Amino acid sequence: MFSIVLNIIGTLLHLYVAARLATLPAIGSRIAPRAWWSGVLFIWLVYIAGVHIGDEALDWRWWPGQFALTWLGIVVVMALPLLAVDIVTGFGAWWRAAVPALRGGAALAGLLLAAFALFQGMRAPVVVEHEVVLRNLPGALDGTVIVALSDIHLGAQRRSQWLGQRVQQINALQPAAVLMLGDLVENDPVRDARLAPTLRALEAPLGVWAVTGNHEFYGDVDATVREFQEGGVRWLRDRQVELAPGLMLAGIDDIGAAMRRGDKLTTGLARTLAVPAAAVAGTGTGTRAATILMAHIPATGVVDAAGALGVDLMLSGHTHGGQIWPFSYAVQRRFPRFVGAHDIGGMILYVTRGAGSWGPRMRLWQPGEIIKLTLRAPS
Structure with a gap:
């Protein structure tokens, strides 16, 4: 249709x-x-x-x-x-x-x-820098740098060579972790022998992590997951891990795929964050760990539920910032928080306009972006 x-x-x-x-x-x-x-x-x-x-x-x-x-x-x-x-x-x-x-x-x-x-x-995506205060971040992690990128849409328009240039941009930022927020492929697996070594060139002591977007499911999602795993990328599919003591990283599968399975919009989120962050972190202090959530689509129901579940920072993509004006107005009607940073009752939501593009390789007005986030503990 x-x-x-x-x-x-x-x-x-x-x-x-x-x-x-x-x-x-x-x-x-x-x-x-x-x-x-x-x-x-x-x-x-x-x-x-x-x-x-x-x-x-x-x-x-x-x-x-x-x-x-x-x-x-x-x-x-x-x-x-x-x-x-x-x-x-x-x-x-x-x-x-x-x-x-x-x-x-x-x-x-x-x-x-x-x-x-x-x-x-x-043109190459620009680097956009933000400092984000996480209400539960331990002081020892103040200044931690996280790099996030979304919607690279590897396929016919962008291949491993393009990704290699983005790897150089990312490494220059000296991130502790790299977070890939979905739609990493256009539809099908990349099937490029250069992909794995290109991904392994990413320098991030706390790892390279990814979640699925809707486009991963338009092709063979399992094959795409394996391709990126061969490059050292670790996927968070409705689960959370301790990124560092006092800092949890959670990721949910594409909500569109979940709903096609008959699940509710927030089923994956509820399953992922069912265990309190402090318990998962094993701090034993009763102090809640800070939680970063990776979710490709910034659907209002997911955003509100994440805030209610105590997430400190939610990172999303999908909207492309509208990509070509005036479609941005239509996108904003579907996703009211469709680009940039938003305070949701103490949780920070950042929706990136993505590093690549979908359909025409055109953007009006803003170029693609890579996000550099410097995490700050409360003063």
């Missing part, structure tokens, strides 16, 4: 942008209508073929698949200024003498926006 709706939207936007560009004197005076619309039809056929072929295969099928995704992003971005001009001019009914110039300016603005979105989507 989703792909059908996406195809309809992509087709309508493609025709809309083509129709508006055809009215520009620079195009109408140089290209015959039959030639123009033949070209429009050809591009649409390539787009539809690419949608159905997909972009996962690393052979000739990669090109139409990538074209389809990129073209969808371009027509979305180009349609925005063209639609703004149509609204201002009553779809050409008002200020008729100025309409061609306004549409020409809107088309140029759309091209520049699309180019910027491509640049933001293809």
Whole structure:
């Protein structure tokens, strides 16, 4: 159903942008209508073929698949200024003498926006630094550095070489632990012999940890888990571990997969945090350990339940920060806390916009990010 709706939207936007560009004197005076619309039809056929072929295969099928995704992003971005001009001019009914110039300016603005979105989507993710006070963090762990990244979507667009560059970025931050927050693959296992040695190059004394996202379950999740385990990544699938004395790390499986099994939204969370953190840590002091929770999707029910269960810091991804404006408004309606830091009754929730992208390799406005978190004990 989703792909059908996406195809309809992509087709309508493609025709809309083509129709508006055809009215520009620079195009109408140089290209015959039959030639123009033949070209429009050809591009649409390539787009539809690419949608159905997909972009996962690393052979000739990669090109139409990538074209389809990129073209969808371009027509979305180009349609925005063209639609703004149509609204201002009553779809050409008002200020008729100025309409061609306004549409020409809107088309140029759309091209520049699309180019910027491509640049933001293809550039290296930026490092965003935060200091986070955890209410239960022991003083001995004050200053501990945690690096988190999400939504890298390894597959046709990003491979082990891209990941190797991210490993260099992460190691430069000298983290105690690296946390991978799901959607590590696009759909299928990476099946790249370079993946394991690339992952083993991560330098984190307290380990590299991961949770599943929804995209892991679109392919062979068990094979993906094994691939990353071969690189030294340890998965938290509805369980928690003692990361350091007084600091617990918990992780839950993708809630979408859990719900497809018939579980409730918070079943995995309740099972994971059923044992109090102090008991798991074995402190014997009665002092509660600080708890960090990794959960790919920042669903409101999970966020509220995590706060009620005494989690100190919850880390999520999934939303991509909206990725391409104005979709950010639709994402925010689904996930009110869809990007950045939020205080949930004393629990800090951080939702990262992710290091990679989904669909078009485009981002408007913000680039991808890697999060450096410096943990602070209460003063």
